[in-house]
Amino acid sequence: MDLKNILDYQALDSELFKIERELRENQNKKTASTMHESMKEAQGRSIKLEEKAGSLLAEIEKVKKQFKLQQDKMDEFMSKDLEKMSKEELEKLSSLKDKLAQNLVILERNLTSLAENVNAVLSDFNKTIKTFNSCKEQYAKSKSAYEQDLKAVESQKSEITKKLETLSKGIEPRIMEAYQKRRKENIFPVVVPLNNNSCGGCHIELPYANISKLQDxxxxxxxxxxxxxxxKK
Ligand SMILES: [Zn+2]
Structure with a gap:
Protein backbone atom coordinates (compact mmCIF):
# COMPACT_ATOMS: atom_id res chain seq x y z
CA MET A 1 0.00 0.00 0.00
CA ASP A 2 1.36 3.41 -0.94
CA LEU A 3 1.09 5.65 2.08
CA LYS A 4 3.03 8.60 0.66
CA ASN A 5 -0.15 10.62 -0.01
CA ILE A 6 -1.62 10.24 3.45
CA LEU A 7 1.77 11.05 5.01
CA ASP A 8 2.05 14.18 2.86
CA TYR A 9 -1.49 15.05 3.85
CA GLN A 10 -0.65 14.62 7.52
CA ALA A 11 2.50 16.71 7.25
CA LEU A 12 0.47 19.63 5.92
CA ASP A 13 -2.38 18.94 8.31
CA SER A 14 0.05 19.27 11.22
CA GLU A 15 0.24 23.00 10.44
CA LEU A 16 -3.53 23.27 10.65
CA PHE A 17 -3.56 21.18 13.83
CA LYS A 18 -1.00 23.55 15.37
CA ILE A 19 -3.10 26.63 14.50
CA GLU A 20 -6.23 24.98 15.90
CA ARG A 21 -4.44 24.01 19.11
CA GLU A 22 -3.13 27.53 19.55
CA LEU A 23 -6.64 28.89 19.09
CA ARG A 24 -8.04 26.39 21.60
CA GLU A 25 -5.43 27.50 24.14
CA ASN A 26 -5.70 31.17 23.19
CA GLN A 27 -5.29 33.34 26.30
CA ASN A 28 -7.76 36.00 25.10
CA LYS A 29 -10.36 33.31 24.54
CA LYS A 30 -9.74 31.87 28.01
CA THR A 31 -9.94 35.32 29.64
CA ALA A 32 -13.18 36.11 27.78
CA SER A 33 -14.72 32.87 28.97
CA THR A 34 -13.59 33.42 32.59
CA MET A 35 -14.95 36.99 32.53
CA HIS A 36 -18.24 35.77 31.11
CA GLU A 37 -18.55 33.27 33.95
CA SER A 38 -17.77 36.00 36.51
CA MET A 39 -20.41 38.25 34.93
CA LYS A 40 -23.01 35.52 35.29
CA GLU A 41 -21.98 34.95 38.90
CA ALA A 42 -22.19 38.67 39.72
CA GLN A 43 -25.59 38.86 38.07
CA GLY A 44 -26.86 35.93 40.12
CA ARG A 45 -25.45 37.47 43.28
CA SER A 46 -27.04 40.86 42.62
CA ILE A 47 -30.44 39.19 42.13
CA LYS A 48 -30.07 37.37 45.45
CA LEU A 49 -29.02 40.59 47.19
CA GLU A 50 -32.00 42.44 45.77
CA GLU A 51 -34.28 39.73 47.14
CA LYS A 52 -32.55 39.92 50.50
CA ALA A 53 -32.87 43.72 50.62
CA GLY A 54 -36.57 43.40 49.74
CA SER A 55 -37.29 40.96 52.56
CA LEU A 56 -35.28 43.08 55.02
CA LEU A 57 -37.27 46.18 54.11
CA ALA A 58 -40.52 44.24 54.55
CA GLU A 59 -39.31 43.13 57.97
CA ILE A 60 -38.48 46.71 58.91
CA GLU A 61 -42.01 47.76 57.98
CA LYS A 62 -43.37 45.02 60.20
CA VAL A 63 -41.22 46.07 63.17
CA LYS A 64 -42.17 49.72 62.62
CA LYS A 65 -45.86 48.79 62.78
CA GLN A 66 -45.31 46.84 66.00
CA PHE A 67 -43.38 49.77 67.37
CA LYS A 68 -46.23 52.13 66.59
CA LEU A 69 -48.80 49.80 68.20
CA GLN A 70 -46.78 49.53 71.40
CA GLN A 71 -46.20 53.25 71.48
CA ASP A 72 -49.93 53.94 71.08
CA LYS A 73 -50.68 51.58 73.96
CA MET A 74 -48.12 53.39 76.10
CA ASP A 75 -49.66 56.73 75.27
CA GLU A 76 -53.07 55.37 76.16
CA PHE A 77 -51.87 54.28 79.60
CA MET A 78 -50.09 57.52 80.22
CA SER A 79 -53.24 59.49 79.57
CA LYS A 80 -55.32 57.56 82.13
CA ASP A 81 -56.58 59.30 85.20
CA LEU A 82 -54.59 57.53 87.89
CA GLU A 83 -56.57 59.04 90.77
CA LYS A 84 -59.68 57.18 89.81
CA MET A 85 -57.99 53.76 89.81
CA SER A 86 -58.00 51.12 92.51
CA LYS A 87 -54.76 49.84 93.99
CA GLU A 88 -55.06 46.62 91.98
CA GLU A 89 -55.66 48.49 88.75
CA LEU A 90 -52.64 50.67 89.44
CA GLU A 91 -50.43 47.63 90.02
CA LYS A 92 -51.64 46.02 86.83
CA LEU A 93 -51.06 49.23 84.92
CA SER A 94 -47.56 49.57 86.31
CA SER A 95 -46.60 46.03 85.31
CA LEU A 96 -48.07 46.52 81.83
CA LYS A 97 -46.15 49.75 81.49
CA ASP A 98 -42.90 47.99 82.38
CA LYS A 99 -43.60 45.27 79.88
CA LEU A 100 -44.38 47.75 77.13
CA ALA A 101 -41.21 49.70 77.87
CA GLN A 102 -39.24 46.45 77.59
CA ASN A 103 -40.94 45.60 74.29
CA LEU A 104 -40.09 49.02 72.93
CA VAL A 105 -36.43 48.54 73.79
CA ILE A 106 -36.42 45.15 72.03
CA LEU A 107 -38.16 46.54 68.95
CA GLU A 108 -35.73 49.42 68.80
CA ARG A 109 -32.83 47.00 68.96
CA ASN A 110 -34.41 44.91 66.17
CA LEU A 111 -34.78 47.98 64.01
CA THR A 112 -31.15 48.96 64.52
CA SER A 113 -29.91 45.49 63.63
CA LEU A 114 -32.20 45.36 60.59
CA ALA A 115 -30.89 48.73 59.43
CA GLU A 116 -27.30 47.44 59.81
CA ASN A 117 -28.19 44.39 57.72
CA VAL A 118 -29.71 46.57 55.02
CA ASN A 119 -26.54 48.66 54.89
CA ALA A 120 -24.39 45.55 54.60
CA VAL A 121 -26.55 44.25 51.75
CA LEU A 122 -26.41 47.59 49.95
CA SER A 123 -22.64 47.81 50.22
CA ASP A 124 -22.33 44.21 48.98
CA PHE A 125 -24.67 45.07 46.13
CA ASN A 126 -22.54 48.07 45.10
CA LYS A 127 -19.40 45.94 45.17
CA THR A 128 -21.12 43.28 43.05
CA ILE A 129 -22.18 45.83 40.45
CA LYS A 130 -18.63 47.18 40.30
CA THR A 131 -17.29 43.64 39.80
CA PHE A 132 -19.87 43.02 37.09
CA ASN A 133 -18.94 46.20 35.21
CA SER A 134 -15.21 45.53 35.41
CA CYS A 135 -15.73 41.92 34.18
CA LYS A 136 -17.94 43.19 31.36
CA GLU A 137 -15.24 45.60 30.25
CA GLN A 138 -12.54 42.92 30.34
CA TYR A 139 -14.84 40.47 28.56
CA ALA A 140 -15.41 42.89 25.68
CA LYS A 141 -11.67 43.59 25.40
CA SER A 142 -10.64 39.90 25.42
CA LYS A 143 -13.42 38.94 23.03
CA SER A 144 -12.41 41.51 20.46
CA ALA A 145 -8.71 40.58 20.91
CA TYR A 146 -9.63 36.92 20.28
CA GLU A 147 -11.58 37.89 17.17
CA GLN A 148 -8.44 39.69 15.95
CA ASP A 149 -6.40 36.54 16.64
CA LEU A 150 -8.93 34.50 14.66
CA LYS A 151 -8.77 36.92 11.75
CA ALA A 152 -4.97 36.84 11.75
CA VAL A 153 -4.88 33.10 10.95
CA GLU A 154 -8.02 32.96 8.81
CA SER A 155 -6.34 33.14 5.40
CA GLN A 156 -3.59 30.74 6.44
CA LYS A 157 -6.22 28.25 7.61
CA SER A 158 -8.27 28.42 4.43
CA GLU A 159 -5.15 28.10 2.28
CA ILE A 160 -4.11 24.90 4.09
CA THR A 161 -7.68 23.55 3.99
CA LYS A 162 -7.82 24.06 0.21
CA LYS A 163 -4.48 22.27 -0.31
CA LEU A 164 -5.63 19.44 1.97
CA GLU A 165 -8.78 19.02 -0.09
CA THR A 166 -6.73 18.59 -3.24
CA LEU A 167 -4.37 16.12 -1.54
CA SER A 168 -7.28 14.08 -0.17
CA LYS A 169 -8.35 13.16 -3.70
CA GLY A 170 -5.27 10.96 -4.07
CA ILE A 171 -5.97 9.04 -0.86
CA GLU A 172 -7.97 5.83 -0.51
CA PRO A 173 -11.40 6.82 0.86
CA ARG A 174 -11.40 4.28 3.71
CA ILE A 175 -7.99 5.55 4.88
CA MET A 176 -9.12 9.17 4.58
CA GLU A 177 -12.30 8.42 6.49
CA ALA A 178 -10.41 6.66 9.30
CA TYR A 179 -7.94 9.56 9.41
CA GLN A 180 -10.67 12.24 9.63
CA LYS A 181 -12.48 10.36 12.39
CA ARG A 182 -9.37 10.40 14.63
CA ARG A 183 -8.49 13.93 13.63
CA LYS A 184 -11.90 15.14 14.81
CA GLU A 185 -11.14 13.55 18.18
CA ASN A 186 -7.93 15.65 18.29
CA ILE A 187 -5.74 12.58 17.98
CA PHE A 188 -2.55 13.74 16.26
CA PRO A 189 -0.53 12.53 14.49
CA VAL A 190 -3.03 9.99 13.22
CA VAL A 191 -0.70 7.91 11.06
CA VAL A 192 2.33 6.62 12.97
CA PRO A 193 5.13 4.17 12.14
CA LEU A 194 5.78 0.87 13.87
CA ASN A 195 8.82 1.39 16.11
CA ASN A 196 10.49 -1.75 17.50
CA ASN A 197 7.24 -3.69 17.29
CA SER A 198 5.44 -0.88 19.19
CA CYS A 199 2.85 1.69 18.13
CA GLY A 200 4.63 4.94 17.22
CA GLY A 201 1.83 6.88 18.96
CA CYS A 202 1.21 5.25 22.34
CA HIS A 203 4.39 3.09 22.37
CA ILE A 204 2.52 -0.04 23.40
CA GLU A 205 3.96 -3.23 21.93
CA LEU A 206 1.87 -5.03 19.35
CA PRO A 207 1.13 -8.74 19.69
CA TYR A 208 2.87 -10.90 17.08
CA ALA A 209 -0.40 -11.68 15.28
CA ASN A 210 -1.02 -7.96 14.73
CA ILE A 211 2.47 -7.36 13.39
CA SER A 212 1.96 -10.12 10.86
CA LYS A 213 -1.42 -8.61 9.93
CA LEU A 214 0.26 -5.24 9.52
CA GLN A 215 2.86 -6.79 7.23
CA ASP A 216 0.07 -8.27 5.12
CA LYS A 232 8.54 2.13 7.83
CA LYS A 233 10.45 1.29 4.69
ZN1 LIG B 1 -1.17 3.22 19.80
Whole structure:
Protein backbone atom coordinates (compact mmCIF):
# COMPACT_ATOMS: atom_id res chain seq x y z
CA MET A 1 0.00 0.00 0.00
CA ASP A 2 1.36 3.41 -0.94
CA LEU A 3 1.09 5.65 2.08
CA LYS A 4 3.03 8.60 0.66
CA ASN A 5 -0.15 10.62 -0.01
CA ILE A 6 -1.62 10.24 3.45
CA LEU A 7 1.77 11.05 5.01
CA ASP A 8 2.05 14.18 2.86
CA TYR A 9 -1.49 15.05 3.85
CA GLN A 10 -0.65 14.62 7.52
CA ALA A 11 2.50 16.71 7.25
CA LEU A 12 0.47 19.63 5.92
CA ASP A 13 -2.38 18.94 8.31
CA SER A 14 0.05 19.27 11.22
CA GLU A 15 0.24 23.00 10.44
CA LEU A 16 -3.53 23.27 10.65
CA PHE A 17 -3.56 21.18 13.83
CA LYS A 18 -1.00 23.55 15.37
CA ILE A 19 -3.10 26.63 14.50
CA GLU A 20 -6.23 24.98 15.90
CA ARG A 21 -4.44 24.01 19.11
CA GLU A 22 -3.13 27.53 19.55
CA LEU A 23 -6.64 28.89 19.09
CA ARG A 24 -8.04 26.39 21.60
CA GLU A 25 -5.43 27.50 24.14
CA ASN A 26 -5.70 31.17 23.19
CA GLN A 27 -5.29 33.34 26.30
CA ASN A 28 -7.76 36.00 25.10
CA LYS A 29 -10.36 33.31 24.54
CA LYS A 30 -9.74 31.87 28.01
CA THR A 31 -9.94 35.32 29.64
CA ALA A 32 -13.18 36.11 27.78
CA SER A 33 -14.72 32.87 28.97
CA THR A 34 -13.59 33.42 32.59
CA MET A 35 -14.95 36.99 32.53
CA HIS A 36 -18.24 35.77 31.11
CA GLU A 37 -18.55 33.27 33.95
CA SER A 38 -17.77 36.00 36.51
CA MET A 39 -20.41 38.25 34.93
CA LYS A 40 -23.01 35.52 35.29
CA GLU A 41 -21.98 34.95 38.90
CA ALA A 42 -22.19 38.67 39.72
CA GLN A 43 -25.59 38.86 38.07
CA GLY A 44 -26.86 35.93 40.12
CA ARG A 45 -25.45 37.47 43.28
CA SER A 46 -27.04 40.86 42.62
CA ILE A 47 -30.44 39.19 42.13
CA LYS A 48 -30.07 37.37 45.45
CA LEU A 49 -29.02 40.59 47.19
CA GLU A 50 -32.00 42.44 45.77
CA GLU A 51 -34.28 39.73 47.14
CA LYS A 52 -32.55 39.92 50.50
CA ALA A 53 -32.87 43.72 50.62
CA GLY A 54 -36.57 43.40 49.74
CA SER A 55 -37.29 40.96 52.56
CA LEU A 56 -35.28 43.08 55.02
CA LEU A 57 -37.27 46.18 54.11
CA ALA A 58 -40.52 44.24 54.55
CA GLU A 59 -39.31 43.13 57.97
CA ILE A 60 -38.48 46.71 58.91
CA GLU A 61 -42.01 47.76 57.98
CA LYS A 62 -43.37 45.02 60.20
CA VAL A 63 -41.22 46.07 63.17
CA LYS A 64 -42.17 49.72 62.62
CA LYS A 65 -45.86 48.79 62.78
CA GLN A 66 -45.31 46.84 66.00
CA PHE A 67 -43.38 49.77 67.37
CA LYS A 68 -46.23 52.13 66.59
CA LEU A 69 -48.80 49.80 68.20
CA GLN A 70 -46.78 49.53 71.40
CA GLN A 71 -46.20 53.25 71.48
CA ASP A 72 -49.93 53.94 71.08
CA LYS A 73 -50.68 51.58 73.96
CA MET A 74 -48.12 53.39 76.10
CA ASP A 75 -49.66 56.73 75.27
CA GLU A 76 -53.07 55.37 76.16
CA PHE A 77 -51.87 54.28 79.60
CA MET A 78 -50.09 57.52 80.22
CA SER A 79 -53.24 59.49 79.57
CA LYS A 80 -55.32 57.56 82.13
CA ASP A 81 -56.58 59.30 85.20
CA LEU A 82 -54.59 57.53 87.89
CA GLU A 83 -56.57 59.04 90.77
CA LYS A 84 -59.68 57.18 89.81
CA MET A 85 -57.99 53.76 89.81
CA SER A 86 -58.00 51.12 92.51
CA LYS A 87 -54.76 49.84 93.99
CA GLU A 88 -55.06 46.62 91.98
CA GLU A 89 -55.66 48.49 88.75
CA LEU A 90 -52.64 50.67 89.44
CA GLU A 91 -50.43 47.63 90.02
CA LYS A 92 -51.64 46.02 86.83
CA LEU A 93 -51.06 49.23 84.92
CA SER A 94 -47.56 49.57 86.31
CA SER A 95 -46.60 46.03 85.31
CA LEU A 96 -48.07 46.52 81.83
CA LYS A 97 -46.15 49.75 81.49
CA ASP A 98 -42.90 47.99 82.38
CA LYS A 99 -43.60 45.27 79.88
CA LEU A 100 -44.38 47.75 77.13
CA ALA A 101 -41.21 49.70 77.87
CA GLN A 102 -39.24 46.45 77.59
CA ASN A 103 -40.94 45.60 74.29
CA LEU A 104 -40.09 49.02 72.93
CA VAL A 105 -36.43 48.54 73.79
CA ILE A 106 -36.42 45.15 72.03
CA LEU A 107 -38.16 46.54 68.95
CA GLU A 108 -35.73 49.42 68.80
CA ARG A 109 -32.83 47.00 68.96
CA ASN A 110 -34.41 44.91 66.17
CA LEU A 111 -34.78 47.98 64.01
CA THR A 112 -31.15 48.96 64.52
CA SER A 113 -29.91 45.49 63.63
CA LEU A 114 -32.20 45.36 60.59
CA ALA A 115 -30.89 48.73 59.43
CA GLU A 116 -27.30 47.44 59.81
CA ASN A 117 -28.19 44.39 57.72
CA VAL A 118 -29.71 46.57 55.02
CA ASN A 119 -26.54 48.66 54.89
CA ALA A 120 -24.39 45.55 54.60
CA VAL A 121 -26.55 44.25 51.75
CA LEU A 122 -26.41 47.59 49.95
CA SER A 123 -22.64 47.81 50.22
CA ASP A 124 -22.33 44.21 48.98
CA PHE A 125 -24.67 45.07 46.13
CA ASN A 126 -22.54 48.07 45.10
CA LYS A 127 -19.40 45.94 45.17
CA THR A 128 -21.12 43.28 43.05
CA ILE A 129 -22.18 45.83 40.45
CA LYS A 130 -18.63 47.18 40.30
CA THR A 131 -17.29 43.64 39.80
CA PHE A 132 -19.87 43.02 37.09
CA ASN A 133 -18.94 46.20 35.21
CA SER A 134 -15.21 45.53 35.41
CA CYS A 135 -15.73 41.92 34.18
CA LYS A 136 -17.94 43.19 31.36
CA GLU A 137 -15.24 45.60 30.25
CA GLN A 138 -12.54 42.92 30.34
CA TYR A 139 -14.84 40.47 28.56
CA ALA A 140 -15.41 42.89 25.68
CA LYS A 141 -11.67 43.59 25.40
CA SER A 142 -10.64 39.90 25.42
CA LYS A 143 -13.42 38.94 23.03
CA SER A 144 -12.41 41.51 20.46
CA ALA A 145 -8.71 40.58 20.91
CA TYR A 146 -9.63 36.92 20.28
CA GLU A 147 -11.58 37.89 17.17
CA GLN A 148 -8.44 39.69 15.95
CA ASP A 149 -6.40 36.54 16.64
CA LEU A 150 -8.93 34.50 14.66
CA LYS A 151 -8.77 36.92 11.75
CA ALA A 152 -4.97 36.84 11.75
CA VAL A 153 -4.88 33.10 10.95
CA GLU A 154 -8.02 32.96 8.81
CA SER A 155 -6.34 33.14 5.40
CA GLN A 156 -3.59 30.74 6.44
CA LYS A 157 -6.22 28.25 7.61
CA SER A 158 -8.27 28.42 4.43
CA GLU A 159 -5.15 28.10 2.28
CA ILE A 160 -4.11 24.90 4.09
CA THR A 161 -7.68 23.55 3.99
CA LYS A 162 -7.82 24.06 0.21
CA LYS A 163 -4.48 22.27 -0.31
CA LEU A 164 -5.63 19.44 1.97
CA GLU A 165 -8.78 19.02 -0.09
CA THR A 166 -6.73 18.59 -3.24
CA LEU A 167 -4.37 16.12 -1.54
CA SER A 168 -7.28 14.08 -0.17
CA LYS A 169 -8.35 13.16 -3.70
CA GLY A 170 -5.27 10.96 -4.07
CA ILE A 171 -5.97 9.04 -0.86
CA GLU A 172 -7.97 5.83 -0.51
CA PRO A 173 -11.40 6.82 0.86
CA ARG A 174 -11.40 4.28 3.71
CA ILE A 175 -7.99 5.55 4.88
CA MET A 176 -9.12 9.17 4.58
CA GLU A 177 -12.30 8.42 6.49
CA ALA A 178 -10.41 6.66 9.30
CA TYR A 179 -7.94 9.56 9.41
CA GLN A 180 -10.67 12.24 9.63
CA LYS A 181 -12.48 10.36 12.39
CA ARG A 182 -9.37 10.40 14.63
CA ARG A 183 -8.49 13.93 13.63
CA LYS A 184 -11.90 15.14 14.81
CA GLU A 185 -11.14 13.55 18.18
CA ASN A 186 -7.93 15.65 18.29
CA ILE A 187 -5.74 12.58 17.98
CA PHE A 188 -2.55 13.74 16.26
CA PRO A 189 -0.53 12.53 14.49
CA VAL A 190 -3.03 9.99 13.22
CA VAL A 191 -0.70 7.91 11.06
CA VAL A 192 2.33 6.62 12.97
CA PRO A 193 5.13 4.17 12.14
CA LEU A 194 5.78 0.87 13.87
CA ASN A 195 8.82 1.39 16.11
CA ASN A 196 10.49 -1.75 17.50
CA ASN A 197 7.24 -3.69 17.29
CA SER A 198 5.44 -0.88 19.19
CA CYS A 199 2.85 1.69 18.13
CA GLY A 200 4.63 4.94 17.22
CA GLY A 201 1.83 6.88 18.96
CA CYS A 202 1.21 5.25 22.34
CA HIS A 203 4.39 3.09 22.37
CA ILE A 204 2.52 -0.04 23.40
CA GLU A 205 3.96 -3.23 21.93
CA LEU A 206 1.87 -5.03 19.35
CA PRO A 207 1.13 -8.74 19.69
CA TYR A 208 2.87 -10.90 17.08
CA ALA A 209 -0.40 -11.68 15.28
CA ASN A 210 -1.02 -7.96 14.73
CA ILE A 211 2.47 -7.36 13.39
CA SER A 212 1.96 -10.12 10.86
CA LYS A 213 -1.42 -8.61 9.93
CA LEU A 214 0.26 -5.24 9.52
CA GLN A 215 2.86 -6.79 7.23
CA ASP A 216 0.07 -8.27 5.12
CA UNK A 217 -2.18 -5.24 4.93
CA UNK A 218 0.30 -2.37 5.15
CA UNK A 219 -1.77 -0.48 7.74
CA UNK A 220 -3.35 -1.41 11.07
CA UNK A 221 -5.40 0.36 13.73
CA UNK A 222 -3.73 0.42 17.15
CA UNK A 223 -5.98 -1.28 19.68
CA UNK A 224 -4.97 1.19 22.40
CA UNK A 225 -4.81 4.66 20.88
CA UNK A 226 -6.69 3.95 17.62
CA UNK A 227 -3.97 5.55 15.50
CA UNK A 228 -3.16 4.07 12.11
CA UNK A 229 0.14 2.20 12.25
CA UNK A 230 2.25 1.65 9.14
CA UNK A 231 5.54 -0.09 8.43
CA LYS A 232 8.54 2.13 7.83
CA LYS A 233 10.45 1.29 4.69
ZN1 LIG B 1 -1.17 3.22 19.80
Missing amino acids: EGILTCEHCHRLIYL
